[in-house]
Amino acid sequence: MxxxxxxxxxxxxxxxxxxxxxxxxxxxxxxxxxxxxxxxxxxxxxxxxxxxxxxxxxxxxxxxxxxxxxxxxxxxxxxxxxxxxxxxxxxxxxxxxxxxxxxxxxxxxxxxxxxxxxxxxxxxxxxxxxxxxxxxxxxxxxxxxxxxxxxxxxxxxxxxxxxxxxxxxxxxxxxxxxxxxxxxxHSEPKAGQRVSLFSGLLFAPGLAALLVVVQKGAAWGWDAYTWGLLAAGVGVLLVWGRQQWQQPAPLIDLRLLANRQVIRANLCMVCIGMGCVQIGQVMSLYLQQPGGTLGSFGLSATGAGLSMLCINLFSLIGGPLSGRIAARRGARSAAIIGLSIASAAWAAMLFLHATLAATLACAVLSTIGFAFAHPAVYNLIIEATPAERTSETTGVTYVFFACAFALGAQMIFTLLASDHAPPMANALSLPSDLAYMRVFGYVLVMTLAGLAVAFTLPKRPAKEQVELALAE
Missing domain, CATH: 1.20.1250.20 (MFS general substrate transporter like domains)
Incomplete structure (x- = not known):
């Protein structure tokens, strides 16, 4: 057996x-x-x-x-x-x-x-x-x-x-x-739950409009068309939200998402998406920064990829350990530990990024911190959500993550373009050390913001949190 x-x-x-x-x-x-x-x-x-x-x-x-x-x-x-x-x-x-x-x-x-x-x-x-x-x-x-x-x-x-x-x-x-x-x-469909699929899908065009503006706004320029698309997206989402709130059986239950722990966990995920998860693109660019600029590691694309692969292997430490801590002490503790580690890593990056060894060490710490915090946020959602609504609420959390990631990526590119190193012999314009320091500082601020939100999470045990969600 x-x-x-x-x-x-x-x-x-x-x-x-x-x-x-x-x-x-x-x-x-x-x-x-x-x-x-x-x-x-x-x-x-x-x-x-x-x-x-x-x-x-x-x-x-x-x-x-x-x-x-x-x-x-x-x-x-x-x-x-x-x-x-x-x-x-x-x-x-x-x-x-x-x-x-x-x-x-x-x-x-x-x-x-x-x-x-x-x-x-x-x-x-x-x-x-x-x-x-x-x-x-x-x-x-x-x-x-x-x-x-x-x-x-x-x-x-x-x-x-x-x-x-x-x-x-x-x-x-x-x-x-x-x-x-x-x-x-095989899992049985939930009997007796009839939802209005058509009205529930109104969030799709609204969300699409917002993401297109985030992704393409800088390239298009902030003209009347871009602002109009943004306003239309916000308007559609407001109409959809009001309609879903009033529905007895909505496609996306906003009342469930209004749970205090769920709200703050999603805020943590937004901070993570805009902050420490950006390490992939930041390190890929910084490690391949050609010689002649500060840092000047000049790794090839393959070298940078292998470096990031080795760094990501350390997530095997953070991820499972985060789960064990969440099981014993609640996901709040795991989130605080992870965001604290990530904050320390990006603070150190501000001062130690001139050498390859120190840069890689900071990247490893950030990866461990992210591997702690990312599953901790999903565990926070699961703690506060009835079992039959797990995929719905974690799916919405992914939406917050995807939107925050897109917005954070645009912030990174904007900061990298804010200052350039002296042109090289081939007239190639590259981000300066000051530009990278602004990026490191920005990621640090977003990670600290996530840590601050994590400290405000309820200290109730996971079992009590589930019972509260079921009661609501």
């Missing part, structure tokens, strides 16, 4: 791990081939839509598919999402034009929904004591797999073809589909 239970648990963890890998592969493979796409397709200005459309669909899909999983069965919706991800990868791999490439990448954006669906599946199948550790483990797997996939996709693209990256994603999604089909038990 115990042997059968152990095999079932191993199968479940294998399926959830593959879901985390597919979710990470979604945007990672696209990032790895951007330089190739610029060479392959003549319309360079439109290449950015490959990334933009992915983030638009991912933010919408996480909330929508998470809720549908709660209503119709998470295993069923997960299999549908994986099938659509495979279709999107196939369309992109066979694309003869940039337009079809964008369509394929848009469909692949559904992969983001696998994260909240995985959280719902693990809560259905694991006991309460095992859930925080499993959340921490999945978060760590996502971070590490992103680095591995970046390098693996690069090898495939360099030695075979740029379409190979999409074939690689298709194979990963197929493996995950088989694992979910074999290892995850």
């Amino acid at each position: 115990q042997s059968a239970q152990r095999r079932n648990r191993i199968g479940l963890y294998t399926a959830l791990t593959l879901l985390s890998i597919v979710s990470s592969a979604g945007i990672t493979v696209i990032y790895s081939m951007l330089s190739v796409l610029y060479r392959h397709f003549p319309d360079a200005s439109a290449i950015g839509w490959v990334v933009t459309i992915y983030w638009l669909v991912s933010a919408i899909a996480a909330a929508l598919c998470g809720r549908l999983g709660d209503l119709m069965g998470r295993r069923k919706i997960t299999l549908w999402v994986l099938g659509l991800c495979m279709a999107g990868a196939l369309i992109a791999a066979l694309a003869a034009s940039l337009e079809w490439m964008i369509v394929g990448c848009a469909i692949q954006g559904l992969a983001s929904a696998l994260t909240p669906l995985a959280f719902g599946i693990l809560r259905e199948n694991l006991d309460a004591k095992s859930i925080p550790f499993a959340v921490g483990l999945l978060s760590a797997v996502g971070m590490i797999s992103a680095g591995v996939i970046y390098l693996s996709a690069g090898v495939v693209i360099d030695h075979y073809s740029w379409q190979g990256g999409f074939w690689f994603k298709l194979i990963l999604a197929l493996a995950a589909m088989l694992a979910v089909y074999l290892a995850v038990h």
Whole structure:
């Protein structure tokens, strides 16, 4: 009996791990081939839509598919999402034009929904004591797999073809589909829950308008059209929010999201998304800063990628340990520890970034801190949410994360463009040390803001928090 239970648990963890890998592969493979796409397709200005459309669909899909999983069965919706991800990868791999490439990448954006669906599946199948550790483990797997996939996709693209990256994603999604089909038990749809799907979907165009403005506002210029699009997005979301609040059975239950712990946990996630999670793009740029400027590490793209992969391996320390602390002392403690470590890392980066060893050490500390804090926020949401609404609320948290990440990335690029080093012999203009110090300072401020929010979280034990959510 115990042997059968152990095999079932191993199968479940294998399926959830593959879901985390597919979710990470979604945007990672696209990032790895951007330089190739610029060479392959003549319309360079439109290449950015490959990334933009992915983030638009991912933010919408996480909330929508998470809720549908709660209503119709998470295993069923997960299999549908994986099938659509495979279709999107196939369309992109066979694309003869940039337009079809964008369509394929848009469909692949559904992969983001696998994260909240995985959280719902693990809560259905694991006991309460095992859930925080499993959340921490999945978060760590996502971070590490992103680095591995970046390098693996690069090898495939360099030695075979740029379409190979999409074939690689298709194979990963197929493996995950088989694992979910074999290892995850069928979950029954929730009886008696009829929601207005059409009115609930109003959030999609509103959110899309806001994300397009964040992603493209600087390039378009802040003219009447951009401000109008922003105002329209905000207006649609306000109408949608009022309508959902008044619905007896809304698609997205804003009353549940109004729980004090849920609100503050989502604020923490916004600070993380705008702050310490930006380490990937900051370090990638800083480590490859050519010689002749301060720091002047001049690593190749491969060298920087290997460095980031090694740094991400340390998430195996932070993620599972965060889960263990959350199980014993509550997710609030894990969030505070993680954000404290990350804050110390970025404070040190301000003063120690002139040497490669010190820079990498600070990056390792930041990664451990993020690996602590990121799953802690999801565990905070799970603590305060009824089990049958897990995918819905964690899906909305992913929406906050995606929006904050996009906004934080724009802030990083704005700060990097604020000051330039003296032109080099080839007239290449690069960010100065002052520009990088502004970036480090900005990330530090956002991380400290997240820490401040974490200290205001309720100190109630996880069990009491769940009972409160059920009562509400």
